[in-house]
Amino acid sequence: MATDHIRYDVLARDALRGVLRRVLADAAEHGLPGEHHFFITFLSTADGVKLSPRLLAQYPEEMTIILQHQFWDLVVTEDRFEVGLSFGGIPERLVVPFAAIKSFLDPSVQFGLQFEPSEAIAEASEAVAEAPAAKLPTVPAPSALSVAGPEPAAESKDEPGKTSEGAEVVRLDRFRKK
Numbered sequence: 001m002a003t004d005h006i007r008y009d010v011l012a013r014d015a016l017r018g019v020l021r022r023v024l025a026d027a028a029e030h031g032l033p034g035e036h037h038f039f040i041t042f043l044s045t046a047d048g049v050k051l052s053p054r055l056l057a058q059y060p061e062e063m064t065i066i067l068q069h070q071f072w073d074l075v076v077t078e079d080r081f082e083v084g085l086s087f088g089g090i091p092e093r094l095v096v097p098f099a100a101i102k103s104f105l106d107p108s109v110q111f112g113l114q115f116e117p118s119e120a121i122a123e124a125s126e127a128v129a130e131a132p133a134a135k136l137p138t139v140p141a142p143s144a145l146s147v148a149g150p151e152p153a154a155e156s157k158d159e160p161g162k163t164s165e166g167a168e169v170v171r172l173d174r175f176r177k178k
Contacts (some may be wrong), residue, residue, distance in 0.1 A: 016113050017098045024081050028074040034106040037068035046100035048080060052092055062102060
């Protein structure tokens with residue numbers, strides 16, 4: 001097999017992360033249009049992720065957040081986003097680098113992006129390594145999804161004080177305005 005000197009996988013991954021960045025930047029500037037809302041799953045221990053010790057203890061590997069009705073101060077930069085959310089009635093500020101994101105889903109239009117878990121780890125390693133001649137690892141390109149939705153980690157409105165344990169499946173209707 002020929003060597004890919006152009007690195008199409010890296011170009012595709014970066015382009016799809018650009019889609020995510022733009023969607024979040026538009027939401028930060030104008031709010032969420034129509035019925036759009038986002039499920040974002042990320043590695044909770046990736047470099048640059050900032051969570052409270054309480055949330056990190058509850059979600060030691062990965063976490064899924066929902067940006068829909070109750071979030072505030074969404075700030076998007078070139079390499080990360082920051083957002084305020086409430087967990088169990090306690091307000092929290094999260095910082096999530098785009099490199100830590102495993103998946104993004106907008107179930108209102110059944111659009112999703114999934115990034116290989118090794119990509120976030122590989123990108124974190126690349127950021128730490130300062131050797132300019134280091135060769136990037138080969139990772140599969142991200143793919144678009146049409147799925148029903150990931151498991152939310154945030155508290156549900158229907159059951160205050162109840163948080164998911166990571167594998168709970170919930171109906172999206174629980175998060176819609178009634």
